[in-house]
Amino acid sequence: MNAHPPLSADLAFQLTVRLGAAMLVVVCLETIFSIGDLSDAGLMSWRIARSRLRWMTRHHVSRVLDSLLKYPNVIFLILCRLVIGLTLAFGVLDLVEYPWIAAIVLATGLLLFARGNYGYDGADQMNWILFGSLSLVSIESSGTTRLAFLWFIAIQACLSYLVAGVAKATAKGWRDGSFLIGIVGTRMYGHPGLGAILRTHPRLSAALSVGIISWECCFVFVLLAPPLLALLWLTLGFVFHMANAYIMGLNTFLWSFLSTYPAILYCSGSI
Amino acid sequence: MNLDIRAFIVVATLTAWLLVSGLVYIPKLRPVIRRADQFSLIPEWRFFAPRPGQHDFTLLYRDQYVDGYSSPWIEIRTEGSSRWRRALWNPKKRAAKALFDCTHELGKQSASPTCAKEIGHAYLTLLNHVQSVQRLDHPQSVQFVIFATEGGTPDAEPTVAYLSSVHRFS
Numbered sequence: 001m002n003a004h005p006p007l008s009a010d011l012a013f014q015l016t017v018r019l020g021a022a023m024l025v026v027v028c029l030e031t032i033f034s035i036g037d038l039s040d041a042g043l044m045s046w047r048i049a050r051s052r053l054r055w056m057t058r059h060h061v062s063r064v065l066d067s068l069l070k071y072p073n074v075i076f077l078i079l080c081r082l083v084i085g086l087t088l089a090f091g092v093l094d095l096v097e098y099p100w101i102a103a104i105v106l107a108t109g110l111l112l113f114a115r116g117n118y119g120y121d122g123a124d125q126m127n128w129i130l131f132g133s134l135s136l137v138s139i140e141s142s143g144t145t146r147l148a149f150l151w152f153i154a155i156q157a158c159l160s161y162l163v164a165g166v167a168k169a170t171a172k173g174w175r176d177g178s179f180l181i182g183i184v185g186t187r188m189y190g191h192p193g194l195g196a197i198l199r200t201h202p203r204l205s206a207a208l209s210v211g212i213i214s215w216e217c218c219f220v221f222v223l224l225a226p227p228l229l230a231l232l233w234l235t236l237g238f239v240f241h242m243a244n245a246y247i248m249g250l251n252t253f254l255w256s257f258l259s260t261y262p263a264i265l266y267c268s269g270s271i
Numbered sequence: 272m273n274l275d276i277r278a279f280i281v282v283a284t285l286t287a288w289l290l291v292s293g294l295v296y297i298p299k300l301r302p303v304i305r306r307a308d309q310f311s312l313i314p315e316w317r318f319f320a321p322r323p324g325q326h327d328f329t330l331l332y333r334d335q336y337v338d339g340y341s342s343p344w345i346e347i348r349t350e351g352s353s354r355w356r357r358a359l360w361n362p363k364k365r366a367a368k369a370l371f372d373c374t375h376e377l378g379k380q381s382a383s384p385t386c387a388k389e390i391g392h393a394y395l396t397l398l399n400h401v402q403s404v405q406r407l408d409h410p411q412s413v414q415f416v417i418f419a420t421e422g423g424t425p426d427a428e429p430t431v432a433y434l435s436s437v438h439r440f441s
Contacts, residue, residue: 026360029362030360030361030362030364030365031362031365033362034362034363034365034366037365037366037369040399040403041399041400041403041404042366042400042403043366043369043370043373043396043397043400044365044366044369045396045399045400047399048392048395048396048399049392049396052392053309055309110310113310113311114309114310116369116396117311117372118368118369118372118373118393118396119365119366119368119369119372120311120365120368121368122314122316122317122318125311125314126314128310128311128312129312129314132288132312133285133288136281136284136285137281139277139280139281140277140278140280140281142278144278144282145278145281145282148281148282148285148286149285152285152288152289155289156289156292156314159292159293159316160314160316160318161316163296163315163316163317164316164317164318164319164320167317167318167320167321168318168319168320168321170321171320171321171322173322174320174321178423179319179322179323179325181422181423182323182325182421182422182423183319183323183324183325183422184422185325185421185422185423185424185425186324186325186326186327186420186422187327187420188327188328188367188371189324189422190422191354192425195422195425199423216318242358245357245358245359246354246355246358247354249352249357249358249361249364250364251357251358251359251360251361251364252361
């Protein structure tokens with residue numbers, strides 16, 4: 001046990017926010033580059049999504065949502081998020097103490113989710129959690145609330161790995177590696193070369209799967225580890241997410257979960 | 272408001288949020304929490320578990336004309352990027368995931384009557400998408416199909432994951 005964190009609470013807070021903002025920038029730029037997907041012809045069309053939930057069809061609500069979310073008005077929301085993301089990632093971090101900054105990111109993110117819930121993944125969810133909790137902290141930005149924010153982010157991240165690991169451990173297809181072969185063999189989330197290797201070497205796939213399950217299930221213990229071991233464990237996490245970015249195209253997972261690592265490192269050194 | 276009270280509210284809210292994030296995994300509480308959580312602020316971390324998607328889905332459509340002629344099936348392609356590039360920059364992943372989500376939702380509705388599925392969000396999203404494709408001519412109606420290819424056996428023939436009804440253009 002170690003009560004000397006390898007980085008200060010202020011530095012952990014700053015890095016967590018900046019990395020989370022970097023993810024926001026990447027997502028906004030990707031959205032702008034594929035803006036046709038949000039048009040009335042796209043798979044995330046407001047024309048169709050506007051009636052998917054009953055409360056969205058109420059007269060006054062639908063008029064407000066139409067003005068914000070219809071194409072091309074929705075581009076303004078994305079540009080707002082991009083500007084805030086760039087400011088937080090590269091600019092004056094003190095801005096996060098103004099309640100409306102993080103709240104705008106959260107509110108616009110939730111509006112975009114209401115616009116259409118297709119296409120989102122765990123990276124987006126972690127980013128909402130980060131900016132949602134940041135919105136709360138900005139109401140009263142003190143040492144206590146920032147500490148609560150770091151612990152909240154660290155525990156949410158540990159919970160995510162633990163739940164995923166346990167869910168995989170309960171599935172025979174994960175334990176014997178067959179699910180990994182299936183995923184890596186797809187065009188969407190896979191790699192043809194690696195897929196061919198795992199199909200012809202199923203024991204390798206099983207070993208990799210067991211390794212992933214073990215690492216995810218044990219991730220939570222990073223909070224109790226000494227700083228060097230915690231850093232090593234998080235380095236494995238970085239390698240894991242880099243590999244996922246390359247093999248599966250899950251580039252935003254790298255930023256989203258990397259943004260939680262400064263909080264985890266701080267908290268692991270605080271116990 | 273007193274600074275200490277504001278700090279208490281912030282800490283209490285974060286604690287409650289964390290608590291509910293754990294309670295959502297209790298089977299009896301999950302439906303209650305999910306019903307209240309319209310914006311998915313209570314996460315359920317799965318990361319391709321317990322049963323991951325292991326298929327690629329391809330969306331195709333064909334047009335039908337007044338004289339009875341049907342066009343061949345036309346694929347709606349999502350342009351891919353190189354591996355290294357998509358590790359850093361992958362703008363097309365959301366559209367691909369959206370197709371995956373629509374297909375998954377249609378699959379969950381397999382026990383529902385056809386008419387119920389066809390007013391669902393997933394079906395209407397796909398129908399709108401294929402109807403909106405730029406065309407040089409003016410077909411009378413359109414039909415779409417989703418083919419699935421299994422990742423574990425990529426050389427196997429694709430199978431039909433979903434075949435729509437024929438819909439007239441308005």
